[in-house]
Each structure stands twice: as C-alpha cells, then as structure tokens.
Amino acid sequence: MTTIVTDNCKDCRFTDCVTVCPVACFHYDDDMLYIDPDVCIDCSACIPECPVQAIYEGDDIPEDKENWIEINAERAPNLPVCEEQMDPLPGAEERKEALGF
C-alpha cells in the first residue's frame, strides 16, 4: 500500500493536502508535490483535499498512473518538505479548469 501524487498536480501545486498531513510527508519541486512513501502512513486524509484529484492510494491507483509510485519514491526524499500551504502555481486555476474540475 502506498499513497502517491500524480500528474494532475503538475503546474497546479495547490498544497491543500499539506495542511491535513499528519506526518509532513509531502515534498515539493517547482512543478508539483511528491509523497515520501517511507514517511506516509496511508491515512488518506489528503485524498479528498486535492482540488484536482491528483492523489491516489494503493488499490485505487489507475494502471496508467502506476509509474508515479516510483517517481514519488525517487524524488520525494531529495526535495524539501512542504510543511505549510503555499500559494498555488501561477496558472493553477486555469489548469484546474482544463482538467475538468
């Protein structure tokens, strides 16, 4: 079981998820967030928070997004922790709309 951030986060980075993470396991780069699977406790509190439904847990991960399991695991530990909500990236609202949310 693992919880991951997928491509919908890219260029949005709303970070609503970060406020409810009980263990501060979100990391960020210029584009999006990633979950450190060694820290995440799979509580799934973050999943309903994401305005673009970018977060999936274990059994729910669509097949075409399974590559994100590895991406999260690889990138998260090398990036800074996102402990507090940040401003969304410029253009996030437009991207959200384009994604159909």
Add this chain to the structure above:
Amino acid sequence: MTNLGTDQNPLLVAIVGSGPSGFYAAEALIKSEVKVKVDVLERLPSPFGLVRSGVAPDHQKLKQAIKLYEKIAESPDFNLIANVTVGTDISVKELRDAYHAIIFTCGAESDRKLGVPGEDLKGSYTATEFVGWYNGHPDYRDREFDLSHDIAVIIGQGNVAADVSRILSKTIDELKHTDIAQHALDALAESKIKEIHVIGRRGPAQAKFTPKELREFGELSDCEPVVLEQDLLLNPESEKELEEKSNISSKKIYDLFCEFSKREPDTAKSKKCFFSFLMSPKELIGDTTLERIIFEKNKLSGESFKQSARGTGETIELETGILFRSIGYRGIPVEGVPFNESWGTIPNDKGRVTDSENNVVDQLYTAGWIKRGPSGIIGTNRACSVETVECLIQDLEKLNSSTKKSGAKAIYSKLDIKSIRHINFEDWKKVDTSEIELGEVKDKPREKYTSIHEMLSVIK
C-alpha cells in the same frame, strides 16, 4: 513590561490532552516565531490519545503518526505532565494563574445516545467501550462483552463502526500479531459471532466510511461482506450526489458496496458481515439483557447533500444479544470552561473559546474534536490546531500579564502538595520501551500495560 514571546518572557502555554490535536498545537507553537514553553497535561500516564487507544490495532501503519509526536516531544520547549487530570488534580483557575494561555484538546470521550427505550440493557454497548477495551485503555480494561451470541449489530456507518465490525470479523490469526490487548485477544478467541450487521440510518450513498476502511471487508480471511442488491437502489437525489465530481469518496464507497453485492459468496468462510441501510433503531427489547431490536425503515428526504432519514412507519425486528452503538462521540465538560451541551463541544470562534453570549473568553483556546466535533481523521486535526495557534499568536499582546506566570513550576508545587504523581516524557519512554519488549516475545509490536498502576510501577 517585557514583550511576551521573548527569551526573557516566553509565552507559557498549557495544552490539556496529549492526543493528535494536542501534539499538533504544541508543534505549531514551537515552530512559531515567538518563544514558547509548552506543557502538555494528560490524565493517563500514556500520551497520544486516540492514536494509541482509538486507532485499531490492525492499523499499525496509522499509529506511526506517533513517530512525529515523539519528534515534537524532543523539543526543549516541550514538556509532558502526565497522570494529571485537569478539573480534579488541577483546576482551570490554577492553570489560568500559571499560564498565559490554555488550549483544550481533550477530545470527545463520551458517546452520543441513540435516545431509544432499552438503550441501557445489558448487551447494548458503546463503540467507545469496545474500542477502548481492545486497545487496552485503562478505563475499559475490566469491561466484559458477551460474545457468545451468533449475531452482533453495529449501529452507525463511520470508520469507528468499521473498526468494531472488522475486529469482530477477523480471525485470531489476523489479530494476534497486532498490539491488541491480550484480554481482548483471549475473549475474541472464544467469540461465537457468525453474523455482523452494520446498519446505517441513511443510504449506501451517505455511508461515512473511508473507501480504504470499507475495502478491507473484501479481504478478510474468514468473513464475507454481504450487501443486498435491492438495498443499493438510489433515489434521484442520491444519484445526483454520486455524480458530483468532488464527492468521489462516496462514489468509491458505493462502488465497493456494488462490488460486494455481486460477489460469489465464499461458502468456506464462516462469518458474514452485512451492510444494511435506511434503518433506525426504535426500541431495544429484553428483560434485563438485550434480546432483539426493533428498527424502523427510513426513506430519504430533502435535497442532494442535505438528505435526512425519515421514518416510514414500517418496522423490522432483528434478534441479537449484542449491540454496539457507534453514532458519534461527544465531549465531556471541564469545570471552568464553557460547554455547548447540545453539540458536546467547547463553544469557540476559530479556536478562541467563547461564552454563552459569544464573547471571547481570555486565555482559553481549543482544538480538535472538542473544538469542532468528532469529524475527520488524524491529519484533519493538524489544520484545526494550526488555526487555533494562529489565533493565539495574534492575541499575544492581550495575553501578556502584569503578574509573573510561573508555568510548570507552579503546577508541580500544587501537585506535590496534593501528593499527586506526575510523569514526564522520559518516564513515558520507559513504559514504551517495556511494552515493546513485552510485545517482542509474542511477535506483537507491543503489549500494552492496561492499568495506570502497572505503568507507574514500570517508571518506579
């Protein structure tokens, strides 16, 4: 007068309750730009609240939230004063004298009542008692649950109801390597329960489980989930609810129910867990002990997302000797702190405690379930505590006092006079280490001490 929140005049805060909300409040204070000293008061010798005694023993990964709390506790500005009950050992007045601010994060320790005749019959239990019992909470270790019946009923369809039902549905092999209390494991080994009925007052589109919790019922080694296909018919309002993109969690739950209803029943499994909907208990019947429950069938009325259950007058009976009520928690009032009786919470504005006229009460703050009611999961409390601490820091100037506050020192001297033993985080770590050692022998993550006396004797 020196500014508050400086090295010369640190902000002294008492936090009442060492569950997740208490730790997140402490974290937010310690990470803030002001100099703080935080004392967390806890009535048990063990910290971590519902992460220790609420989160189910077969959900060990969730309990790893404790790792973060341990990190918070390492801060030199953090101090635990455990085994001390606010309201009896120390009054709120004494806390107000000793600290600049007090944050109540004491959770919702009591249950909401069904409010139907027969509720107090023997065999009718609260989920809280059962959860506390299998988790080794000292308050509930001596409870006895008669598990000799074929049929158990759980009223409520939230995650606590799911936990109770799952623990009853699992085999001993599925539980014995968790940190479930030994007394519970022994009693569950003798359980005769074959049917578990999880009953909700609203429909399958309104069940409040998280999809993850519900999914586990499809993966049990000796229990089959059962949902009747006819129970999954939706009214147009519920259909509309499930079509709403943001309501994806309810959609997943509904889809899981559909999946359960289509399963080829595995006849090799000896237990069944039924999920039923649109039923409210009307009366619990029995002489002194529960024998059967009369339910009234409901239908939903109102617009989408605001649908409520209304009785139809049609009743059905279910024979059962054991019932667990899991319809929500409520807080317990603390003397000297305003309390909203109908909600079971401390009235507040974003965490600032308010009185009956909605005026802010100086010095008093609240966070977590006692602030907003029993909703959300562990992490939800983080955002909640952060909001409260932001308000507290905004009030810094107002919180400065002309009289000197002496914080923990004042509390310790009061406790010493009353010969009340208080323990700190280092003391707790001794209990923690000992529990883990005891667990190792049994291949369990830990074997909990279930009495305060036992814990205190480990500390010496």
